[in-house]
Amino acid sequence: MxxxxxxxxxxxxxxxxxxxxxxxxxxxxxxxxxxxxQEPEIMVIACSDSRVDPSQIFDFDPGEAFVVRNVAAMVPPFETTPGRHGVSAALEFAVQVLKVKEIVVVGHGMCGGCKAALTQELRGTEPGEGGFVADWIALLDDARDEVAARHGTEGRVAERAMEQAGVKVSLENLRTFPCIQRKEAKGELTLRGAFFAISDGVLHVLNEADGHFHPAD
Missing domain, CATH: 1.20.5 (Single alpha-helices involved in coiled-coils or other helix-helix interfaces)
Incomplete structure (x- = not known):
């Protein structure tokens, strides 16, 4: 070397x-x-994409947020099968040990993981050649079918729909964790979805009542 x-x-x-x-x-x-x-009150789940650093977007100070980043900002559902449950372990630590008060899932524009989920271009590839990514973004398969039926699988309209659907899937999966269910029901924990548009730098926040993302004030 x-x-x-x-x-x-x-x-x-x-x-x-x-x-x-x-x-x-x-x-x-x-x-x-x-x-x-550390005593962060916020957990952020974001994409590993180099263009969407939560510390920049939200101007966090050191120790202010507990951040997990992965391909497409995904949260798998709660499951107890053997395996390396990295995201689940981070959630468990943030919720049970750090006792964060808010979990924010941040999707973003031009997300390669969501695009691959939409086009299924990596389906069937070998681990190390795209297969790991394909298995991970298979978490979006059901949402992908709905997006493809409504918008097709090409173009920014379909891609943005997939990116925002991914945030909703992660929120749904968060609510399969018993510890999150309990804390949300007691008002001790809030779940929130957001979407950062790289093209114009605008953050959109999900209103779960109407299902739409609205530009932040």
Missing amino acids: ADANSPQLDRLLAGYRRFRESGWNPNRERWAALREG
């Missing part, structure tokens, strides 16, 4: 130096307080 820094590492180190100068040093008291533990 070569010892010379790569351009990518140089970029990381330059960013780290800026963070030390503008993020760490001016906020030493907050960082000192965070050594005692």
